Amino acid sequence: MLSSKIKSNEIEFGSCNKELLEEIIFYAIGLGADFVELFIENTDNSSVLAEEDNITSVSPSFGRGAGIRIFKDKRDGFVSTNDLTKHGLMRSVSQAIEMLDITYKKNREVFNGLNKHKDYSSSKKTWIDEVPSIHEISEKLLISTKSLKKNNKIITRKGSYSRNLQEVIIASSDGTYVSDIRLHQTVGLNVIASDAQYRSNGSRRFGSSGMPNEFKIWDHEKAANDVFESSMNMLYADYVDAGQMPVVLANKFGGVIFHEACGHLLETTQIERGTTPFENKLNEKIAHESVTAIDEGISEGSFGSLSVDDEGMEPEKSVLIENGVLKKFISDRAGELRTGHKRTGSGRRQNYSFAAASRMRNTYIAKGEYSKEDLISSISDGLYCKSMGGGSVGATGQFNFAVEEGYLIKNGKLTSPVKGATLIGEAKEVMPKISMCGNDLELAPGFCGSISGSVNVTVGQPHIKVDSITVGGR
Amino acid sequence: MNSKEITTQISSAADFLNLKKWDFGASFSNDYSVQVDKGEAKQLKASQKQVLTIRVWNESNLVGITTTSDISESGIKKALNQANIASDFGNKNESTEFSPLAKDPINVKEAKKRNPLGIKKLLTLLREAEVKLIDSHESIKSVPYNGLSESIYERVYSNSDGAFRSYTKSQAVLYLYARAEEKDKKPRSSGSVKIGYGVDDIDIESCVKEASNKTISHLIYSNIKTDKYLICFSPEAFLTIFNAFSSIFNARSILDGVSLSNKNSIGEKLSTKALNIYDDGLHEKNISSSPFDGEGTPTKRLCLINKGKIKNFIHSESTARIFKTIPTGHAGLGSKVSVSPDWIVVEKSKENFDLKTSLDHSNYQGEFVYIEELNAIHAGVRASQGSFSLPFDGWLYENGTKISIESATVAGDIKYLLKNIVNIEPIQEVTTNGVSPHIWVDQLSITGDA
Numbered sequence: 001m002l003s004s005k006i007k008s009n010e011i012e013f014g015s016c017n018k019e020l021l022e023e024i025i026f027y028a029i030g031l032g033a034d035f036v037e038l039f040i041e042n043t044d045n046s047s048v049l050a051e052e053d054n055i056t057s058v059s060p061s062f063g064r065g066a067g068i069r070i071f072k073d074k075r076d077g078f079v080s081t082n083d084l085t086k087h088g089l090m091r092s093v094s095q096a097i098e099m100l101d102i103t104y105k106k107n108r109e110v111f112n113g114l115n116k117h118k119d120y121s122s123s124k125k126t127w128i129d130e131v132p133s134i135h136e137i138s139e140k141l142l143i144s145t146k147s148l149k150k151n152n153k154i155i156t157r158k159g160s161y162s163r164n165l166q167e168v169i170i171a172s173s174d175g176t177y178v179s180d181i182r183l184h185q186t187v188g189l190n191v192i193a194s195d196a197q198y199r200s201n202g203s204r205r206f207g208s209s210g211m212p213n214e215f216k217i218w219d220h221e222k223a224a225n226d227v228f229e230s231s232m233n234m235l236y237a238d239y240v241d242a243g244q245m246p247v248v249l250a251n252k253f254g255g256v257i258f259h260e261a262c263g264h265l266l267e268t269t270q271i272e273r274g275t276t277p278f279e280n281k282l283n284e285k286i287a288h289e290s291v292t293a294i295d296e297g298i299s300e301g302s303f304g305s306l307s308v309d310d311e312g313m314e315p316e317k318s319v320l321i322e323n324g325v326l327k328k329f330i331s332d333r334a335g336e337l338r339t340g341h342k343r344t345g346s347g348r349r350q351n352y353s354f355a356a357a358s359r360m361r362n363t364y365i366a367k368g369e370y371s372k373e374d375l376i377s378s379i380s381d382g383l384y385c386k387s388m389g390g391g392s393v394g395a396t397g398q399f400n401f402a403v404e405e406g407y408l409i410k411n412g413k414l415t416s417p418v419k420g421a422t423l424i425g426e427a428k429e430v431m432p433k434i435s436m437c438g439n440d441l442e443l444a445p446g447f448c449g450s451i452s453g454s455v456n457v458t459v460g461q462p463h464i465k466v467d468s469i470t471v472g473g474r
Numbered sequence: 475m476n477s478k479e480i481t482t483q484i485s486s487a488a489d490f491l492n493l494k495k496w497d498f499g500a501s502f503s504n505d506y507s508v509q510v511d512k513g514e515a516k517q518l519k520a521s522q523k524q525v526l527t528i529r530v531w532n533e534s535n536l537v538g539i540t541t542t543s544d545i546s547e548s549g550i551k552k553a554l555n556q557a558n559i560a561s562d563f564g565n566k567n568e569s570t571e572f573s574p575l576a577k578d579p580i581n582v583k584e585a586k587k588r589n590p591l592g593i594k595k596l597l598t599l600l601r602e603a604e605v606k607l608i609d610s611h612e613s614i615k616s617v618p619y620n621g622l623s624e625s626i627y628e629r630v631y632s633n634s635d636g637a638f639r640s641y642t643k644s645q646a647v648l649y650l651y652a653r654a655e656e657k658d659k660k661p662r663s664s665g666s667v668k669i670g671y672g673v674d675d676i677d678i679e680s681c682v683k684e685a686s687n688k689t690i691s692h693l694i695y696s697n698i699k700t701d702k703y704l705i706c707f708s709p710e711a712f713l714t715i716f717n718a719f720s721s722i723f724n725a726r727s728i729l730d731g732v733s734l735s736n737k738n739s740i741g742e743k744l745s746t747k748a749l750n751i752y753d754d755g756l757h758e759k760n761i762s763s764s765p766f767d768g769e770g771t772p773t774k775r776l777c778l779i780n781k782g783k784i785k786n787f788i789h790s791e792s793t794a795r796i797f798k799t800i801p802t803g804h805a806g807l808g809s810k811v812s813v814s815p816d817w818i819v820v821e822k823s824k825e826n827f828d829l830k831t832s833l834d835h836s837n838y839q840g841e842f843v844y845i846e847e848l849n850a851i852h853a854g855v856r857a858s859q860g861s862f863s864l865p866f867d868g869w870l871y872e873n874g875t876k877i878s879i880e881s882a883t884v885a886g887d888i889k890y891l892l893k894n895i896v897n898i899e900p901i902q903e904v905t906t907n908g909v910s911p912h913i914w915v916d917q918l919s920i921t922g923d924a
Contacts, residue, residue: 048563049809049810051730054565054566054567055563055565056565056567056568056810057565057808057809057810058538058539058560058563058564058809059539059540059541059560059808059809060539060540060541060556060557060559060560061540061541061542062540062542062544062552062553062556063541063542063543063544064543064544065543074514075514075515075516075517075518076516076517076518077517077518077519077520078517078518078519078520079519079520079521080520080521080522080523081521081522082522082523082524082543082544082545083522092520095520096518096520098593099518099520099593099594100515100518101594134560134563138563155731156730156731156732192731192732192858199858199859199860200859201856201858201859239861239885242700242883242885242919242921243700243921244923272511272516273511273616273618273619274615274616274618274653275618275653353521353523355517355519389853390850390852390853391850391853392849392850392852392853394663394849394865395618395619395651395653395663396653396660396661396662396663397661398865398881400849400850400853400854400865400883401853402853402854402863419861420861420863420885421863422853422854422863422864422865422883422885422921424865424881424882424883424921425881426660426881470881470921470922470923471921472863472865472882472883472885472921473863473885473919473921474863474885474886474919
């Protein structure tokens with residue numbers, strides 16, 4: 001049964017848009033589209049920067065737009081626009097139809113109207129009033145940067161906060177009709193320490209989703225102590241000697257290695273491109289039996305969690321690797337269409353100007369049975385990577401990661417700090433070398449940039465030991 | 475809405491809200507892009523984008539800002555209101571003003587706008603390019619990363635003091651990254667990127683040839699022994715590492731304490747006397763050139779290194795005022811105005827007597843590492859410390875023969891690198907990031923698997 005409410009000529013957030021959305025979808029199907037999806041977004045963001053003891057930047061922003069995706073066979077055409085009027089949306093549909101060169105009107109699918117509206121936003125409408133005000137944010141950031149001033153070796157102190165509130169409406173020709181509100185808040189602290197010719201950095205970022213009060217209860221003192229200690233520990237560190245060696249990777253953001261080196265290769269976009277070595281390895285052993293890896297979007301408050309993905313599907317918990325055996329790929333609508341792997345609620349995009357793609361959410365290696373001390377004491381000569389920086393994975397699966405805070409391991413004990421280390425390898429070769437997993441799984445927030453833009457994710461793992469990896473240094 | 479109309483709208487809305495001092499930057503673009511997969515269209519994309527950034531000064535001369543994609547009448551009023559509210563939190567310790575050069579004449583290149591060819595034509599051209607690349611060598615099995623795009627965009631700057639400037643441009647980009655596979659060997663990948671004002675300005679044949687040659691040249695590969703080597707940076711690689719450490723010349727970074735330089739670093743010796751480096755946003759080969767920056771200051775050529783010494787810093791309006799100089803055309807509009815370089819030009823100065831001119835990458839017979847491309851800059855550069863540790867694509871040359879290097883990093887310190895330049899080859903090459911000759915540096919650390 002189609003909606004019979006009064007027609008509106010423009011998308012309005014907070015109102016019923018069913019009839020207008022159905023009209024747009026009928027229009028596209030009538031022109032020969034196999035499948036039509038509309039992703040409509042309204043954003044309200046702000047960010048604040050504190051430097052030393054001053055607020056130096058307050059940046060609000062807002063916007064709205066629509067991304068319209070049309071499939072014909074396995075091809076898709078995507079058009080984005082800021083024009084949310086009926087005329088603007090129909091013009092975008094026509095453009096997508098024309099791009100796909102659809103001249104015949106035989107559709108695979110039949111559109112029977114949109115399903116009953118699923119409103120995931122009903123309990124979230126008050127969030128915008130519950131998030132901290134700019135005044136509250138500024139005060140807390142200034143207290144935080146003041147806390148970083150623990151000695152005269154700290155030469156720069158920064159605290160930053162950002163809040164992204166995104167209201168979305170998703171409707172598609174399979175009947176999907178949902179709306180949601182997403183809230184992400186992050187706060188970061190950074191210092192530079194200096195003494196004569198020595199310099200070091202310290203930084204940490206914290207983040208949450210769907211928790212408007214999280215920043216208010218954030219323990220800034222603990223965070224400041226952590227950042228300060230890290231910068232002091234690394235201030236006089238020597239450069240690490242390059243070579244092959246065993247390493248222990250810390251928990252929390254240490255999980256970025258799995259995310260970059262292996263996680264991306266388990267996204268169906270990589271199968272579509274033919275760039276993953278794991279394409280035909282389902283139910284085969286690809287990692288050490290101690291490794292079980294999970295990607296999910298359901299952990300409450302985690303930075304990569306979602307009520308519904310950007311294609312209108314509720315996220316599932318996907319066990320990607322179980323005791324070393326590959327069990328599942330991370331899939332979106334296009335991935336299912338083109339590779340046959342079922343959708344996992346992982347269709348994600350930065351905003352309306354990107355088509356959704358298969359992307360990770362909260363991705364982590366499950367906890368094992370060992371303590372951190374067990375892992376370190378098993379190594380006579382190696383490296384402990386306490387804090388990881390960014391990294392990347394190349395077109396042939398090679399990865400590299402900067403180690404922000406590292407310590408040498410000698411005879412089973414942590415010794416001197418070292419800087420300048422980079423971990424280099426290939427997922428296919430490194431995954432079987434993860435021989436021990438600790439019992440201290442923790443997660444950390446991050447941003448992942450890929451085909452559909454930058455999305456919020458969580459990485460995580462317990463402490464893990466890699467038997468041998470190339471460490472770049474000097 | 476065109477640039478004049480939006481200026482009128484903002485001016486009217488500001489009057490209505492009794493806001494006396496404001497400026498804005500806006501951009502409007504239409505983009506079209508295609509990707510293919512083994513002859514089939516994969517994703518076809520079109521977008522219409524508009525971004526408006528408004529700054530408002532309150533009665534205490536503090537600045538607030540808002541950015542929006544909503545340029546409707548109500549959107550503009552909301553943006554002005556939000557900016558006005560944000561001005562309560564304006565930086566009291568560092569004032570911001572209009573650029574004193576915002577009304578100076580600008581140099582807009584003529585005839586740099588091309589009409590779009592349309593998605594169908596883009597698709598046909600990219601399909602043909604993909605086929606040619608796959609057919610160019612039996613080991614090339616696919617082109618997993620590819621795209622052809624064209625866009626037309628307009629940029630505007632205007633302020634309540636009567637400054638108004640805009641320009642319209644077009645740009646097209648083709649990238650082809652091939653993947654080669656041979657039995658019992660690891661897959662190898664490389665590619666090529668070409669930029670033009672329009673698709674017709676792009677030499678598609680040369681992009682295909684370059685992507686093919688580079689990919690094939692990596693088919694025979696080996697690990698490299700961890701050691702210190704004589705290095706030859708390709709023009710692209712040298713520009714990549716230089717840009718990564720451009721905070722050395724960035725007045726904003728200096729004021730923020732995150733640069734290796736300080737206020738008194740002008741005249742400091744950074745490298746061999748043989749090195750000159752300029753920032754030249756208006757260079758004739760710079761397809762992305764903009765005649766003015768985010769504050770409306772005209773873009774110009776500026777010497778950064780003259781005969782090995784720091785000659786100038788790059789500035790916004792506020793940093794220039796603090797340094798008692800004039801803005802250089804490198805500002806980005808924001809709540810905190812950013813500063814960044816445009817287009818780097820590297821050249822050999824006339825004082826080049828200390829160079830080892832026998833080092834020529836095309837015929838040198840000794841052992842050296844040729845770095846073609848540096849990767850993962852965001853992860854491996856510590857700009858505030860001066861250190862880097864970066865993976866790269868390249869070859870080990872010995873006795874005139876070369877072998878591709880498998881999985882290695884180059885590490886060092888930017889000041890060490892600049893001071894240990896041992897040759898600057900005579901021929902400059904144009905890249906997507908700027909212009910540079912091949913640059914030779916001695917004794918940099920390479921980590922390999924061997």
